[in-house]
Amino acid sequence: MMIHKRFLGILVGLVAVVAAFGQGARSFKISEVVVTNTDGLIDEYGERSGWIEIANTSWGTINIRSCYLTTNRAALNEELSVPERVKLMSLIPKGDSRTNLSAQQRIVFFADGRTNLGTLHTNFKLEEGKPNFIALFDGNGKTLLDSVTVPPLAENQAYARVHDTETDSYTWLVLDEDEVTPGSSNVGQGQVEDKVAEWKEKDPYGVAMSIIAMGVVFVALIALYVFFRLFGYAWSMLSKMSRVRAIRAVREQADKAAVMAKQGMETKGVDMKIYMALIAMALKEYEEDVHDVESNVLTYHTDEHSEWSAKGFTMREWPENLH
Amino acid sequence: MEIFDFIGAKLADFLTYTGFACAEWGNWGMILVGAFFLWLAIKKDFEPLLLIPIGLGIILGNIPFKAVGLEIGLYEDNSVLNFFYSGVKNGWYPPLVFLGIGAMTDFSALIANPKLLLVGAAAQFGIFGAYMIALAMGFEPNQAAGIAIIGGADGPTAIFLSSKLSPNLMGAIAVCAYSYMALVPVIQPPLMRLLTTKKERLIRMKPAREVSQTEKIIFPIVGLLMTAFIVPSGLPLLGMLFFGNLLKESTKTTRLAKTAGSALNDTIVMLLGLTVGCSTQASEFLTWDTIKIFLLGALAFIIATASGVLFVKFFNLFLPKSKKINPLIGNAGVSAVPMAARISQNLGLEYDSKNYLLMHAMGPNVAGVIGSAVAAGVLLGFLS
Numbered sequence A: 001m002m003i004h005k006r007f008l009g010i011l012v013g014l015v016a017v018v019a020a021f022g023q024g025a026r027s028f029k030i031s032e033v034v035v036t037n038t039d040g041l042i043d044e045y046g047e048r049s050g051w052i053e054i055a056n057t058s059w060g061t062i063n064i065r066s067c068y069l070t071t072n073r074a075a076l077n078e079e080l081s082v083p084e085r086v087k088l089m090s091l092i093p094k095g096d097s098r099t100n101l102s103a104q105q106r107i108v109f110f111a112d113g114r115t116n117l118g119t120l121h122t123n124f125k126l127e128e129g130k131p132n133f134i135a136l137f138d139g140n141g142k143t144l145l146d147s148v149t150v151p152p153l154a155e156n157q158a159y160a161r162v163h164d165t166e167t168d169s170y171t172w173l174v175l176d177e178d179e180v181t182p183g184s185s186n187v188g189q190g191q192v193e194d195k196v197a198e199w200k201e202k203d204p205y206g207v208a209m210s211i212i213a214m215g216v217v218f219v220a221l222i223a224l225y226v227f228f229r230l231f232g233y234a235w236s237m238l239s240k241m242s243r244v245r246a247i248r249a250v251r252e253q254a255d256k257a258a259v260m261a262k263q264g265m266e267t268k269g270v271d272m273k274i275y276m277a278l279i280a281m282a283l284k285e286y287e288e289d290v291h292d293v294e295s296n297v298l299t300y301h302t303d304e305h306s307e308w309s310a311k312g313f314t315m316r317e318w319p320e321n322l323h
Numbered sequence B: 001m002e003i004f005d006f007i008g009a010k011l012a013d014f015l016t017y018t019g020f021a022c023a024e025w026g027n028w029g030m031i032l033v034g035a036f037f038l039w040l041a042i043k044k045d046f047e048p049l050l051l052i053p054i055g056l057g058i059i060l061g062n063i064p065f066k067a068v069g070l071e072i073g074l075y076e077d078n079s080v081l082n083f084f085y086s087g088v089k090n091g092w093y094p095p096l097v098f099l100g101i102g103a104m105t106d107f108s109a110l111i112a113n114p115k116l117l118l119v120g121a122a123a124q125f126g127i128f129g130a131y132m133i134a135l136a137m138g139f140e141p142n143q144a145a146g147i148a149i150i151g152g153a154d155g156p157t158a159i160f161l162s163s164k165l166s167p168n169l170m171g172a173i174a175v176c177a178y179s180y181m182a183l184v185p186v187i188q189p190p191l192m193r194l195l196t197t198k199k200e201r202l203i204r205m206k207p208a209r210e211v212s213q214t215e216k217i218i219f220p221i222v223g224l225l226m227t228a229f230i231v232p233s234g235l236p237l238l239g240m241l242f243f244g245n246l247l248k249e250s251t252k253t254t255r256l257a258k259t260a261g262s263a264l265n266d267t268i269v270m271l272l273g274l275t276v277g278c279s280t281q282a283s284e285f286l287t288w289d290t291i292k293i294f295l296l297g298a299l300a301f302i303i304a305t306a307s308g309v310l311f312v313k314f315f316n317l318f319l320p321k322s323k324k325i326n327p328l329i330g331n332a333g334v335s336a337v338p339m340a341a342r343i344s345q346n347l348g349l350e351y352d353s354k355n356y357l358l359m360h361a362m363g364p365n366v367a368g369v370i371g372s373a374v375a376a377g378v379l380l381g382f383l384s
Helices: A002-025 A082-086 A195-202 A207-267 A272-288 B002-017 B025-042 B048-061 B080-089 B093-104 B108-112 B116-122 B125-136 B141-152 B155-165 B167-182 B184-195 B213-230 B232-249 B254-261 B263-278 B288-316 B327-333 B339-351 B358-383
Strands: A028-034 A051-056 A068-070 A106-110 A132-137 A144-150 A158-164 A169-175
Touching: A028 A132, A028 A144, A144 A158, A195 B141, A195 B358, A207 A272, A207 B108, A207 B116, A207 B125, A207 B213, A207 B358, B025 B048, B025 B167, B048 B167, B048 B263, B080 B093, B080 B155, B080 B167, B080 B263, B093 B155, B093 B232, B093 B254, B093 B263, B108 B116, B108 B213, B108 B358, B116 B288, B116 B327, B116 B358, B125 B141, B125 B288, B125 B358, B141 B155, B141 B167, B141 B288, B141 B358, B155 B167, B155 B232, B155 B263, B155 B358, B167 B184, B167 B263, B167 B288, B184 B288, B184 B327, B184 B339, B213 B232, B213 B358, B232 B254, B232 B358, B254 B263, B288 B327, B327 B339, B327 B358, B339 B358
Parallel strands: none
Antiparallel strands: A028 A051, A028 A158, A051 A106, A068 A132, A132 A144, A158 A169
């Protein structure tokens, strides 16, 4: 039984780790792509090329090392073996701290086909004037984390994943050169997310906030009130029923005892007073539910020290004059 | 002679490092404020557990020094004080305090009479009344929310929310919240007298029913699910509050509950109080904003107390005569536990020497803790 419990514990732990990892990697999203870069971001060597930005959309730190980027649709073919699929992809190498992305951080990979230039360079290039399919795979080479098909773009234009505040969803938009934001969140079309500014503009006197927030506080506490009102009612009904059952059982016992006492007195000469005292005690105990751990009842325990354990008895000499 | 010149030069150099040479009037002013807090705590017995660490922290944070990278200041990376301060800055002290509060709190009064939850909810109007006034005074919505939470009368919640929404005002907000909590016995009774009639003050409430252990165990679990599902942004506070309570009520983790409610809580309260006090450096603290915050804090407490008391009076209109609530327990809806409940008790006894309101007042009092955490979660969700 113990072995089973341990096995179950290990299994649960493993599942939790796998689930956590899966959830982490799935937070990577392709967030911005520039295909023809003639006047924008430069790499570590001062050169310009198309680039792909990937965002960690979670609120925790996740490492993107060992994931794969590709522009080859054949990598989606599930009939291919993992090694065959991986050959069609560009590996994001290990051992570079830049791949460790903190919450909401972004990383840019240069699609220049020159992996010898470092971690941030892919083995493929983006094709100018054509649609470009881009996919991001998990480290197992099988799980597709995200993909997008970038439409043909003009020079220095970007295709970006932008948050639409009205629908609270993400849409892909073509951004002009002056809206391109490599390495930071995509603003695009002036859709700036600033909750504080919105509240200030729409609710300058705080009335809406007060109504909503007080409403939420009341709803939360009313929900608790309703639950415990009903639960308390049900609980007291249950305990009342069990008390009635107990009393009924005691009464039956008492009736039997009374009959036995009567018979005993008549046939065996047993003292009726003893029987009646026992019955009374039994009734009292059951009806008052006397026990030691009851709330709000102070139970007095007598001193349990004996001559063997009491400190006073270990004194060799007793003081003669006590004042 | 060269050696004397050297010694003289070094002594002169040393003198430039001393606090006397670096001090400004603001530092002396804040040191006096710290001393006043210590006097209140030691001499007047006003919340000594909070005001002694905060008072000494104020003194500590206002001892000036030459900023030459000694790594000793609260805001200097790698300093010990900065390390302690991370619990305030990153907001992990308040949930730990809530863990301790949960481990020490008995929710029986609330479970036995759940309608008292509504009194706790009503008192949260102090927060939103202060929010509206703060906006009218020109504060930004995020700053106004950080300040308004003072009305919840809950120091850890105030620190948690202000560290997220208005970190530059956090020192003033924290000191203000704790100062007014210490002043609850001064602020609340006159208001309670003003808003109640003698007849209302004499209302005797029926003793609460006995609560079974099963109900006590279910409360933190259901409480967590119901409140956190409605306001997930309050999860750090609500989660730890109910976790602490479950440790206590499960009866299987008494040792953990005891640690959470005593040693751990005391440690965090010491560090929290000290670093919050330290954060009130004169340059940051002695501003018009601080004065406004103290004014708003007072208003928040007044509105919270009044709304709690008035809500009970309103509630009584719908209750049968035998189930009427004494409005003197309305003040306890602010979450200053257990001070606010003690005030209800004392005031109740003042008018009827046999009217013990403490256990009844504990209901709204602990409901206030939950209510202010929910309110903080709502504000955080909207404004962060």
